[in-house]
Amino acid sequence: MSKEDKSIHEFDFNLICEYYSSLERQGPGSPEITIKALSFIDKLSNESRIADIGCGTGGQTMVLAQHSLGHIRGIDLFPNFINLFNSNANKLNLQDRVKGLVGSMDSLPFQNEELDLIWSEGAIYNKSGAISEKQAIATYVDKAFIVQSLDNNFNVRRIERFMLQLADENIQPVLVLTKTDLDFNKDKVENALRHISHKIPVFFTSIQSPSSIDPLRKFISTGETVVFTGSSSVGKSTLINALCRQKILQTATISDSTGKGKHTSTRREMVLMEQSGILIDTPGVKVFGVTNDDPDTLSEVLDFSSFEG
Ligand SMILES: Nc1nc2c(ncn2[C@@H]2O[C@H](COP(=O)(O)OP(=O)(O)O)[C@@H](O)[C@H]2O)c(=O)[nH]1
Ligand SMILES: [Mg+2]
Missing domain, CATH: 3.40.50.150 (Vaccinia Virus protein VP39)
Incomplete structure (x- = not known):
């Protein structure tokens, strides 16, 4: 399969059809x-x-x-x-x-x-008009990976807010904490999560340790649709590439002047994992032409109408 076949913009309905025709419903x-x-x-x-x-x-x-x-x-x-x-x-x-x-x-x-x-x-x-695109998409989503990086993006309140909304939509929340190779205090993080840890599976990953990605890959079943949410530069696209074992999505490049990861993606992308699920990458949300890098609510994540095409 070529790269073009795997990564699509603006939901290619032919691809959705082909995929869904293999499902019973x-x-x-x-x-x-x-x-x-x-x-x-x-x-x-x-x-x-x-x-x-x-x-x-x-x-x-x-x-x-x-x-x-x-x-x-x-x-x-x-x-x-x-x-x-x-x-x-x-x-x-x-x-x-x-x-x-x-x-x-x-x-x-x-x-x-x-x-x-x-x-x-x-x-x-x-x-059209019967139900919003956001709600229609939500019905197809099985799991949401709430992605936060352990350098400075970890925020328990934001996780809780997402969990509440996901419960409303019947979507299973999954917490993915990335960049474990960087300096962070694991005890402190685990303590902060203690009160919700029985309600949400937590995965610690690093792109530098492929074995940390394996459990996450096993956690996605055939036919499942998984949406990745999180601030820009937390490593969503990197993670999707690692899950697929291919560089399908473009990831941020390091800006020479600031040393920070530069935000690259402005549109949602959908990726089919071979013999597995459908992964949907979401960038920062565009609000009134300004990119909000911290999508705080599920509706911001799923409301694709506000994205740059
Ligand atoms: N140290 C480290 N850097 C990572 C890891 N995952 C991603 N990155 C880097 O973080 C930056 C942002 O990654 P990207 O996947 O584009 O983030 P996205 O905006 O959430 O899609 C890039 O420079 C990646 O190389 C990781 O596990 N460890
Ligand atoms: Mg990205």
Whole structure:
């Protein structure tokens, strides 16, 4: 795979499609949730007409079909998803009741009153105005790596604030303390974290010690989406490169005059880890044209609309 294939700007939807088509579902949820939602609906019969809008490859549609009566048409923008959808329906011998069609939720191929039930799991997030991009992205994120460097960036209050917001979004917080090769007082750091250490896994890493990166790599499962948050120059991009064992992202260069790491990235980047997860790097947040190097809130991290393109 070339470097261009691996690192993308501004979310390349083809890549997202390719990636998500290998998953059973392309949105949040589970068979249990589908069945539970269906239990709130009665009066379906063999004659019922159901549409699953934004059906993806049909993970939830097939569950729906197996637990309901009637005919279901799945609609999705992406032909690849629909091909997989129809072959999944065939495999489950549901082809007589379940059909996938390429189409957009903005111009649905149905007449007034033609449908008895409209189903949409996850995809409704894409409907502009229904839910913000920030919330839609949050539904895809499984873990957030709160990255702080041990030179001078360690700040327990900021960790606590992130933890609270992440709990709200159902995202697992993970603390990554970088640059252990520099001078720091480990006892002091561990003491400061004692009251939250049972709620958040803590990793100490140094780019100079590959074995310190290994446990973090093992902590990311296949199909998981991980967002990296933290001030600029704490080593997020360096860490992502180390996790992928390749130099995919540009990292800061040392400025000759100040000796400090110069901040380079101004846009979010998404990286696919081979046989593993999706890593999203976030730079400092742009507020009114000024870069705020200390994203303090989850919404600043996820609100990509304020980023420089
Ligand atoms: N000493 C030391 N420097 C590091 C470590 N990780 C990253 N750096 C340096 O910190 C600077 C900022 O790294 P970068 O990954 O660009 O930070 P980002 O802005 O958070 O993405 C660069 O000069 C890196 O070489 C580390 O573990 N130890
Ligand atoms: Mg960076």
